[in-house]
Amino acid sequence: MARGRESRIEEGRAFFRRLAKEGPWAPVFLITGEESFLRGVAVERLCASVEVNEFNRSVFRGGEAKGEDIVTAASMVPMLGDRRLVVVREVNALAAQDLGQVAAFVEAAAASTLLVLEGETLDGRQKAVQRIQRSPAVERIDFPRLYDREVCQWVARRAKGRGLVLAREVPPWLVEALGTQLGELDRALERIDLYLGAPDHEGRREVTLDLVQEVITETRARSVFELTDALSERDLGRSAVIIDEMLRRQESPIGAVTMIARQFRQLRLALAGRARGLRGRELASWCGCPPFRVQAVERAARAFSEHELEDILLRCAKADGLLKSSRLPDRLHLESLLLQICRPPRQQGS
Structure with missing residues (x-):
C-alpha cells in the first residue's frame, strides 16, 4: 500500500529520532526521495551510529560498482571487529543484473553487516527493486520534496x-x-x-x-527579487542581464529555473489568495513569501492571467528537463525561457 506524502515526511522525522535513541534496528536501510540533503544526512547518521574500523567499511557508487563486488563486501566476516558497514550511493544507477545480485543478498542479509542503499528513486516495476522493498530485512525511508x-x-x-x-x-x-x-x-x-x-x-x-x-550575502537575494520584478514587467533586457550575472557567479542553471518556477508559483497562489479575499500577512502566509515581499508579489501577479501563469510553469518544467538532458548550451535554454515569459500577453502560449 502506497504511503501518503505527509506520512513519509513524518516517518523520516521518526527515523532520525529512533536512530539517535537506539541505533540501527535493521540490517538493511533503503534511503530514497527527492530531498538529496536529507538522504545525505540519513546516510551520515547511519554510518556514525555503528563503530567499524577501516577494514570493515566499504563505499560504492551505483554508476561504477558491480553487484558481485557489493555482495562480496557485504558477505565478508568482520575483521578485528563485530560489524561491517557497506554503503551504496546512487543505488538507482546500478544495472538491472547488479541490482538483482544485491537483492539476493538482501533476502538473506547477514546480521553482522549494516547495508545502506541510497538513491533518489527506484523503478518499482523492476523485479529486483520489488524484492528489495518487500524484504523483511529492509527498513525503507523516503524523503519527498x-x-x-x-x-x-x-x-x-x-x-x-x-x-x-x-x-x-x-x-x-x-x-x-x-x-x-x-x-x-x-x-x-x-x-x-x-x-x-x-x-x-x-x-x-x-x-x-x-x-x-x-x-548572509545579499547578492543572490537581490538577484532573486530583481529577477522576479523584471520578469513580472516582461522586461527581457533586464532579466537577461540578471541571469547573466548569476551564471557568471557560477550559480546552477537548473537552480535558476527552479527559482523562476518557484516565484511564478507564488504569483499563481497570490491570484488564488486574492480571490479568497486574503490580504497582507494572511496572503503572505498563503503564498509562502515574507510579509515584506507580499505587495511586490501582489503587484506582479496582477500582470498575468491564471492561464499565463500555468503556461509559464509548464515552460519552466520543460526547460528543467532540457537542462538535464540536452547537449545544447545551458544559456540557450535559459534565454529561450526568458523570451517565452517576457512575450507580450497576446503571444503567451503561442
Whole structure:
C-alpha cells in the first residue's frame, strides 16, 4: 500500500529520532526521495551510529560498482571487529543484473553487516527493486520534496538544534533569498551559528532579520527579487542581464529555473489568495513569501492571467528537463525561457 506524502515526511522525522535513541534496528536501510540533503544526512547518521574500523567499511557508487563486488563486501566476516558497514550511493544507477545480485543478498542479509542503499528513486516495476522493498530485512525511508512552508519549518527546527532562536520573519526570508535547497539553507545557518559564537548569559542566541541580512550575502537575494520584478514587467533586457550575472557567479542553471518556477508559483497562489479575499500577512502566509515581499508579489501577479501563469510553469518544467538532458548550451535554454515569459500577453502560449 502506497504511503501518503505527509506520512513519509513524518516517518523520516521518526527515523532520525529512533536512530539517535537506539541505533540501527535493521540490517538493511533503503534511503530514497527527492530531498538529496536529507538522504545525505540519513546516510551520515547511519554510518556514525555503528563503530567499524577501516577494514570493515566499504563505499560504492551505483554508476561504477558491480553487484558481485557489493555482495562480496557485504558477505565478508568482520575483521578485528563485530560489524561491517557497506554503503551504496546512487543505488538507482546500478544495472538491472547488479541490482538483482544485491537483492539476493538482501533476502538473506547477514546480521553482522549494516547495508545502506541510497538513491533518489527506484523503478518499482523492476523485479529486483520489488524484492528489495518487500524484504523483511529492509527498513525503507523516503524523503519527498518539501513545499515552501515545510522548508521554512525545517529551517526553524534545524536552527533550534543549533541553539538559535530565529525571529518569525527569518525562515521565509532565507527561503526567499536562497531558495529551497536544504543544503544551501543549512550552510547559511552554519554561518549564522559561527558569527554569533557562544550564547548569551541566558543561554539564548536570538537571530533577527537585520543580523541575517548582515551575515548572509545579499547578492543572490537581490538577484532573486530583481529577477522576479523584471520578469513580472516582461522586461527581457533586464532579466537577461540578471541571469547573466548569476551564471557568471557560477550559480546552477537548473537552480535558476527552479527559482523562476518557484516565484511564478507564488504569483499563481497570490491570484488564488486574492480571490479568497486574503490580504497582507494572511496572503503572505498563503503564498509562502515574507510579509515584506507580499505587495511586490501582489503587484506582479496582477500582470498575468491564471492561464499565463500555468503556461509559464509548464515552460519552466520543460526547460528543467532540457537542462538535464540536452547537449545544447545551458544559456540557450535559459534565454529561450526568458523570451517565452517576457512575450507580450497576446503571444503567451503561442
